[in-house]
Amino acid sequence: MKRKNDKAYKCKKCGRVTYPERVVCLKCGNREFEVIPFTDECTLITFSQIFQLPWGINDRYLTIGVCQFDNGIKAMGRITTPKVKNGMRMKANWKLFREIAGEDVWGWVFEPIK
Structure with a gap:
């Protein structure tokens, strides 16, 4: 079965990895993320x-x-x-x-x- 929630997000500015998805990085406030698969x-x-x-x-x-x-x-x-x-x-x-x-x-x- 295909996963429905299979991605985390890495901030392009500070590198913090977040899961689940957030609009703003909690560490630096940046809004740009790179998708990271599980x-x-x-x-x-x-x-x-x-x-x-x-x-x-x-x-x-x-x-x-x-x-x-x-x-x-x-x-x-x-x-x-x-x-x-x-x-x-x-x-x-x-x-x-x-x-x-x-x-x-x-x-x-x-x-x-x-």
Whole structure:
């Protein structure tokens, strides 16, 4: 499936990488950006397990993590494995989580690389 949110942006003036897209660079105020594509692999930086879940999620808990892609971009998403540790290599996919009020909810899903 094609990713719907597969680009980050690098400021042409100061080099700061931002995700998601911004109109103005938060570091220098510049408005010109270079598009940077995501890579497929990333490294888990930190994670948390959530046990009190909102209505509509039928899992016992969710593991959410922040991963850094090989090109330096960081993003948060759901982790598919119950056994996680910081520094794990992960494969990133942009997937449909669920539907709320007729709208699709998409997000990053990280799976361990075997």
